[in-house]
Amino acid sequence: MCQLFAISTSSPTRLNFCWERFTERGSAQLGNPDGWGVCYYQDNDVNIYREPSPAANSPLVGFLLKQSSQSQMVISHVRRSSQGDVCLKNTQPFCRTLAGKEHTFAHNGFVGNAGQTDLASNWLAPVGDTDSERLFCMLLARLEPVWKGSEIPPLNVRTKIIQQFSDEIRPYGAANFIYSDSATLFAHAHRHTVEGDAVSTEPGLYVLSLSDCYETGSKLTAAEENEAGVSVVGNCLAQTLIATRPLDNRDWRPMREAELLCIENGVLV
Numbered sequence: 001m002c003q004l005f006a007i008s009t010s011s012p013t014r015l016n017f018c019w020e021r022f023t024e025r026g027s028a029q030l031g032n033p034d035g036w037g038v039c040y041y042q043d044n045d046v047n048i049y050r051e052p053s054p055a056a057n058s059p060l061v062g063f064l065l066k067q068s069s070q071s072q073m074v075i076s077h078v079r080r081s082s083q084g085d086v087c088l089k090n091t092q093p094f095c096r097t098l099a100g101k102e103h104t105f106a107h108n109g110f111v112g113n114a115g116q117t118d119l120a121s122n123w124l125a126p127v128g129d130t131d132s133e134r135l136f137c138m139l140l141a142r143l144e145p146v147w148k149g150s151e152i153p154p155l156n157v158r159t160k161i162i163q164q165f166s167d168e169i170r171p172y173g174a175a176n177f178i179y180s181d182s183a184t185l186f187a188h189a190h191r192h193t194v195e196g197d198a199v200s201t202e203p204g205l206y207v208l209s210l211s212d213c214y215e216t217g218s219k220l221t222a223a224e225e226n227e228a229g230v231s232v233v234g235n236c237l238a239q240t241l242i243a244t245r246p247l248d249n250r251d252w253r254p255m256r257e258a259e260l261l262c263i264e265n266g267v268l269v
Contacts (some may be wrong), residue, residue, distance in 0.1 A: 002108040005076040005230065006178045006242040008185045010266040012070040013234035015040075017061065024178050035079040035091040038064065040071035042150050044182050046102040046192065047071075050091040070234065070247065071187055072265065075178055089128035093178075096124075099147035100184040103140060107132035108244060109174025109190065120161075125165040132172075139165050139179065152183050155262060155269065162186055163260050170258065176204035178242060185263040187242045189255030203254035207261060208241045209268055238266030 007015060017038070037050035038060070047069050055061050055078055077092035093106040111131050120143065124137040142161050146153040158181065166188045171173045175190040192202035230247055232239065240263045246252035255261070262269050 003078040003244045004106055004108050004176060004242065005176055005244070005247075006074060006106075006180075006185060006187065007230075007232070008073050008240050008263040008266050009232070009236040010072070010238040012042075012072050012234045013163050013232050013236050014068055014070050014217040015074050016065055016068065016231045016233060017076070017229065034086045035088075036061070036077065037079075037091050037093050037106075038068075038074065038076040039093050039095065040069040041073040041180065041182060042069060042071055044101055046095060046104060046182075048093065048095050048104070050088060050093075052087050052091050059238075073180060075104050075106055075180060075185075077108075085129065087128075090130045090133070091131060094133050096136070096140060098140060098144060100150060101152075102148075103134035103179070103181050104137070105132075105179045107135055107175070107177040109176050111135055111169050111173040111175055115191070132177075135169060135175075135177070136179075143181075144253070151205055152181075155184060157229070158184070159186075159260065159262055162188070166258065166260060174204065176244070184269075185242075186242075187255070187261045187263070189257065191257060192244075203257075205246070205255045206243055206246050207255055208239075208243075208246075208250055208252045210239045210241075211237065217265065236266060238269060240266055 019080045033054040035050065035052040036055035037048065039046045039048040049060060050062065051058055051060060074243065075093050079091060091106045095102060095104045103192050121141060124141055126137050142165050143158065146157055146161065166175060171189055179186045187201060187205060189205040191204045192200045
């Protein structure tokens with residue numbers, strides 16, 4: 001199954017990825033060989049890197065391991081294809097510009113008929129062939145009316161729209177997704193997907209929130225970082241991490257089905 005990962009921090013940090021370890025956490029037999037992507041937010045802009053090839057063999061991943069951008073918000077996806085060819089246009093995270101902000105989206109699962117609704121805005125036509133990108137376009141179509149001018153809509157307004165959208169698509173399949181509008185990181189949990197794209201009863205996402213993480217001894221050892229596949233370089237007082245599976249032995253909490261988290265500057269809001 002695909003793997004999702006995101007982090008929000010209180011100050012810009014560098015996130016290192018050991019992709020071979022990270023991808024191994026998908027399927028012990030099949031892995032997630034159908035592409036990978038990661039985006040790093042910097043103010044209202046975003047650096048995004050995607051390849052439709054295995055992350056474990058990518059020279060670009062090796063480069064980012066040492067030279068990734070400093071960022072307060074990172075979203076990552078490792079793909080096992082369930083719909084659409086293995087190609088760049090079907091590789092996540094997806095990104096669109098709305099009201100001068102970069103919006104990004106990554107999804108794990110398969111949602112069938114819910115993704116077939118016609119989209120009124122031409123700019124929201126999907127580039128690729130996946131249900132995931134179509135869900136992203138549908139979500140942006142719901143959000144577009146409240147994004148007017150340069151002001152960010154109130155959080156409660158954005159959250160209500162995202163929650164209503166999530167409630168509508170869950171009956172059609174697994175709907176675990178991470179979405180950012182540059183200001184807020186949103187994580188919606190459904191249920192774990194299994195081989196054949198069925199839906200199990202296991203949690204679809206886990207969350208780990210840390211405060212004063214470098215002052216309370218919560219920093220991972222080198223061995224733990226290698227096992228997790230991720231590490232944070234730089235000091236920050238707050239971090240919140242989201243992942244398909246716990247990445248280390250710390251106290252990750254399984255998100256409840258239909259739970260929607262809103263995260264800003266490393267803090268759950």
